[in-house]
Amino acid sequence: MMHSRRFRLLRSLCCCALLAGPGLASDAAAAPAPVSSGSAPAKPVYAEWFTDEAMRVDLFHAGSGSAEDYSLDEVVWEPLWPGTRVHLIDPFGFGTWRFRVVDAASSREIFRQGYATLFDEWQGTAEAQAGVSRSMSESVRFPWPRKPVVVHLDKRQRDGSFRPAFSLGVDPSSHQISRARPFASFRTVELNPGPPPDKALDVLIVPEGYAREDEAKLQRDLRRFARVFLEYEPWKSQQAHIRFRGVESFSLESGVSEPRKGLHRDTILGSSFNTFDSERYLTVVHTKRLRQIASLAPYDALFVMVNSGRYGGGGVYNQWSVFVSDNEYDDYVMLHEFGHHIAGLADEYYDSAISNDEDLMYPPGVEPWEANITAFLGRRRESVKWHGLIRPDTPLPTEEKTAAADLVGAFEGAGYKAKGLFRPQKDCKMFHKGLVGFCAVCSRALQNMVRYHAGQEVQP
Ligand SMILES: [Zn+2]
Numbered sequence: 001m002m003h004s005r006r007f008r009l010l011r012s013l014c015c016c017a018l019l020a021g022p023g024l025a026s027d028a029a030a031a032p033a034p035v036s037s038g039s040a041p042a043k044p045v046y047a048e049w050f051t052d053e054a055m056r057v058d059l060f061h062a063g064s065g066s067a068e069d070y071s072l073d074e075v076v077w078e079p080l081w082p083g084t085r086v087h088l089i090d091p092f093g094f095g096t097w098r099f100r101v102v103d104a105a106s107s108r109e110i111f112r113q114g115y116a117t118l119f120d121e122w123q124g125t126a127e128a129q130a131g132v133s134r135s136m137s138e139s140v141r142f143p144w145p146r147k148p149v150v151v152h153l154d155k156r157q158r159d160g161s162f163r164p165a166f167s168l169g170v171d172p173s174s175h176q177i178s179r180a181r182p183f184a185s186f187r188t189v190e191l192n193p194g195p196p197p198d199k200a201l202d203v204l205i206v207p208e209g210y211a212r213e214d215e216a217k218l219q220r221d222l223r224r225f226a227r228v229f230l231e232y233e234p235w236k237s238q239q240a241h242i243r244f245r246g247v248e249s250f251s252l253e254s255g256v257s258e259p260r261k262g263l264h265r266d267t268i269l270g271s272s273f274n275t276f277d278s279e280r281y282l283t284v285v286h287t288k289r290l291r292q293i294a295s296l297a298p299y300d301a302l303f304v305m306v307n308s309g310r311y312g313g314g315g316v317y318n319q320w321s322v323f324v325s326d327n328e329y330d331d332y333v334m335l336h337e338f339g340h341h342i343a344g345l346a347d348e349y350y351d352s353a354i355s356n357d358e359d360l361m362y363p364p365g366v367e368p369w370e371a372n373i374t375a376f377l378g379r380r381r382e383s384v385k386w387h388g389l390i391r392p393d394t395p396l397p398t399e400e401k402t403a404a405a406d407l408v409g410a411f412e413g414a415g416y417k418a419k420g421l422f423r424p425q426k427d428c429k430m431f432h433k434g435l436v437g438f439c440a441v442c443s444r445a446l447q448n449m450v451r452y453h454a455g456q457e458v459q460p
Pocket residue numbers: 348372424427428429430438439440441442443
């Protein structure tokens with residue numbers, strides 16, 4: 001079971017030396033559990049609570065298949081908060097986790113964002129189920145608070161509610177907060193013109209496995225993939241609100257680790273194929289360095305561009321997405337993985353084996369939180385979360401054989417399961433690789449995320 005740490009970590013320390021004093025601890029301990037998914041009464045006003053800078057909390061997420069815990073690595077200052085100043089409380093409710101920033105004095109919630117973790121996925125693997133323990137690094141980032149705050153991490157329960165799992169008091173005036181700027185010698189490049197960070201979806205590409213001698217290729221690849229993305233719907237029509245940048249960061253060796261082939265490379269982010277021993281799963285497990293490098297430029301979303309011709313990638317909601325630079329399907333991987341990363345979209349395919357237990361990932365009888373798959377519970381039309389996009393004369397479930405390509409319905413087979421989960425259209429970029437575009441439901445979710453980060457109105 002999950003442990004609730006609530007400041008025990010910090011309470012024993014002198015209150016002037018680190019982050020949280022005893023006063024903060026007692027305020028937080030009074031927080032009710034579990035927390036309802038309701039929202040704060042009035043929208044917090046950015047300038048009242050936050051400065052222009054950002055705070056990053058680096059954490060270790062550790063445990064086994066049946067137990068987990070978070071612990072603090074360090075709190076870090078970043079020079080700029082690039083995100084929305086309008087939607088401080090996440091209106092979507094996606095993710096297996098969420099973090100909340102609460103004013104320590106008044107207990108008022110002033111920031112909230114959902115996220116998912118690679119650790120969650122690992123917990124469904126045979127290794128984790130056999131009792132092996134391991135840790136992964138994660139970070140949460142929010143605007144720099146003017147006053148002491150408490151950061152809560154809440155985990156989604158089977159019934160969809162959230163339960164507090166970890167809390168940390170942070171005094172922004174503490175001298176323990178790191179202001180170091182590692183990797184500051186790397187340059188950043190602007191890849192397209194656009195509005196300032198708080199009015200744009202800021203996308204940052206961090207290269208992986210490019211050695212110094214690959215510099216010309218790195219420059220070409222940065223520009224090529226920014227163009228691929230900006231020319232693809234649903235982003236093409238929102239180009240004016242999307243800003244692309246890249247970092248010129250180099251690895252000691254070219255390429256990337258492929259453990260199944262006995263290849264282990266010294267790359268700057270330490271990313272690797274064969275995550276969870278899956279053939280094509282390419283991820284970054286220890287993300288601290290990625291976050292340090294990314295902090296050199298404004299970003300709402302992160303791409304790791306891996307210098308490899310092998311097929312593979314990965315994407316985790318509000319963490320990162322990884323794609324390869326030189327595979328025949330590299331465009332597809334980039335766009336598909338970004339769907340996971342920016343909008344928490346689920347895989348719509350069900351015909352490929354994955355390393356996790358599918359029933360642990362999507363328990364039968366539970367409506368998934370992702371926008372593009374549904375359990376169609378009770379076989380009621382209203383239980384399909386995109387029912388507003390379905391014509392009244394479309395039968396549900398919808399038969400593939402007779403349906404037009406653009407017909408929105410509920411097609412059985414999604415989320416790695418042939419039965420019990422449904423997808424919106426016959427095909428989608430979250431289903432098949434190749435030329436197919438995003439379905440209407442995924443497109444709507446992706447467009448919403450551009451509007452969210454650009455501070456425009458959203459329709460969750
Ligand atoms: Zn879709």
